[in-house]
Amino acid sequence: MRAVVTVVGKDKTGIIAKVSTFLAERDVNILDISQTIMQDYFAMIMMVDLANASEKLADLAEDCRKMGEKIGMSIHIQHEDIFNAMHSV
Amino acid sequence: MFNYTDVLETINMVEREHLDIRTVTMGISLLPCIRSDAKATADAVYETVTKRAENIVKVAAELSKEYGIPIVNKRVSVTPVSLITAAFPEKSALVGRALDRAANTLGIDFLGGYSALVHKGMADYERRFLETIPEVLATTEKLCSSVNVGSSKSGINMDAVRLMGEIVKKTAEITADRDGFGCAKLVVFCNAVEDNPFMAGAFHGVGEKDAVINVGVSGPGVVQHALEAIPDADLAEVAEMIKRTAFKITRAGQLIANEAAKRLNASFGIVDLSLAPTPARGDSVAQILEEMGLESVGTHGTTACLAMLNDAVKKGGVMASSRVGGLSGAFIPVSEDIGMIEAAERGDINIDKLEAMTAVCSVGLDMIAIPGDTSAATISAIIADEAAIGMINNKTTAVRVIPAPGKKVGDSVNFGGLLGRAPIMPVHDKSSIKFISRGGLIPAPIHSNKN
Numbered sequence: 001m002r003a004v005v006t007v008v009g010k011d012k013t014g015i016i017a018k019v020s021t022f023l024a025e026r027d028v029n030i031l032d033i034s035q036t037i038m039q040d041y042f043a044m045i046m047m048v049d050l051a052n053a054s055e056k057l058a059d060l061a062e063d064c065r066k067m068g069e070k071i072g073m074s075i076h077i078q079h080e081d082i083f084n085a086m087h088s089v
Numbered sequence: 090m091f092n093y094t095d096v097l098e099t100i101n102m103v104e105r106e107h108l109d110i111r112t113v114t115m116g117i118s119l120l121p122c123i124r125s126d127a128k129a130t131a132d133a134v135y136e137t138v139t140k141r142a143e144n145i146v147k148v149a150a151e152l153s154k155e156y157g158i159p160i161v162n163k164r165v166s167v168t169p170v171s172l173i174t175a176a177f178p179e180k181s182a183l184v185g186r187a188l189d190r191a192a193n194t195l196g197i198d199f200l201g202g203y204s205a206l207v208h209k210g211m212a213d214y215e216r217r218f219l220e221t222i223p224e225v226l227a228t229t230e231k232l233c234s235s236v237n238v239g240s241s242k243s244g245i246n247m248d249a250v251r252l253m254g255e256i257v258k259k260t261a262e263i264t265a266d267r268d269g270f271g272c273a274k275l276v277v278f279c280n281a282v283e284d285n286p287f288m289a290g291a292f293h294g295v296g297e298k299d300a301v302i303n304v305g306v307s308g309p310g311v312v313q314h315a316l317e318a319i320p321d322a323d324l325a326e327v328a329e330m331i332k333r334t335a336f337k338i339t340r341a342g343q344l345i346a347n348e349a350a351k352r353l354n355a356s357f358g359i360v361d362l363s364l365a366p367t368p369a370r371g372d373s374v375a376q377i378l379e380e381m382g383l384e385s386v387g388t389h390g391t392t393a394c395l396a397m398l399n400d401a402v403k404k405g406g407v408m409a410s411s412r413v414g415g416l417s418g419a420f421i422p423v424s425e426d427i428g429m430i431e432a433a434e435r436g437d438i439n440i441d442k443l444e445a446m447t448a449v450c451s452v453g454l455d456m457i458a459i460p461g462d463t464s465a466a467t468i469s470a471i472i473a474d475e476a477a478i479g480m481i482n483n484k485t486t487a488v489r490v491i492p493a494p495g496k497k498v499g500d501s502v503n504f505g506g507l508l509g510r511a512p513i514m515p516v517h518d519k520s521s522i523k524f525i526s527r528g529g530l531i532p533a534p535i536h537s538n539k540n
Contacts, residue, residue, distance in 0.1 A: 006096055045096050058154035076100060078157035085340040087095040
């Protein structure tokens, strides 16, 4: 199963390092990363594969939220289908 | 890979614009629960509902986390109870309380279906069932009741309309300690639909499968936000924008509905393409109408704006869902929409304008608090007017008014949560009693003869 991780917030050093370490610790494989700075705001979208993940998606979502709070960013992980459904016909 | 705009748009819709799945509602047939006495039937009903919907709360929580979209309410709708208790109508309350207990056991928000369909005629067992409604609503928490008193095909059963005016009044009186809260769980329909996931009017039609999942989406805030981005657009562009937004919202609903049905081992029923407001600021249908260019909802132009909104939501939503049903359109409950509440407090919207609006949107006079001394005949007449609009226009209309005991114009009631608060709205003081006392049936309109 593939999911989309989004990380949004004020830019600072080490965001990618922290988020990718967090995902690696849970055996979440990153397939694609796209990152930019929009008006001082850091925005990153990752496509990840959960085939070998050590946690279920619902638990990962909760962990991501907590991780986001810890580093002062808004972090979400969502099933890719929600974006497919809403943004493609 | 998705582009930034799309992904961040979805996140923003949820975080800032109140996009949510308003309800995942499981419809359950109670027909196999009919036994020879009330107690055994009530036990079978409790067993069936708690077993069939056992995982609804758990699955909704999982889906909500996995897809990152809140699911606000989990609900169950059941076969109209009057059909289950036809052999012992005066004991229907036993089944009603069993359903309420089942709702508490499951941890769901509402359970609908303490209902009767009397649009053409009222059998004796149905009359006796209807008479149990006030007491049952007063002694249950989550159980909702609905009664269909008219249809485009059969006309309006004015005997039922007269009785329902009395029942609404009595329900308010015996829940007087909570400002007539019982009436917030009671809706009177014309052209009721069998697959509506929204309360208080949800019930599971007899033409349905044994267990289905119906989903109602929400998202007035998303539409409002989309319109804020095009302040100078003409109305054709506004309609296009509403369609596009409704499409996205509905697709999210369809996805959740499919997944929920799969995980709950039920059939996918329908997606209800509705814009359902909540009392939260920025989650209001009234504010969409104001964004279109009205100083306040209720002023001249409101009906036109609402007609366009309702139609555009349907057009956008229909393509997004494999099966559309329920009420599908914009809801205009007064107490559940901050824009409506404020307009009512300012005196900018009244019951006559609301009635006109119901001719072009998906429901009817909904969650309107009226003075406690409003007579049963006047409530019946309000119901008759709404039913006539529904009957002639081939659409669902409904009345959910709360004649708040002891309250008068200038006062307000507060039900809390999604049900919100409402100022008492004036009704006309001239009597309709002679008209209502006539009883009988208003015949179906000529255009119902399509065969």
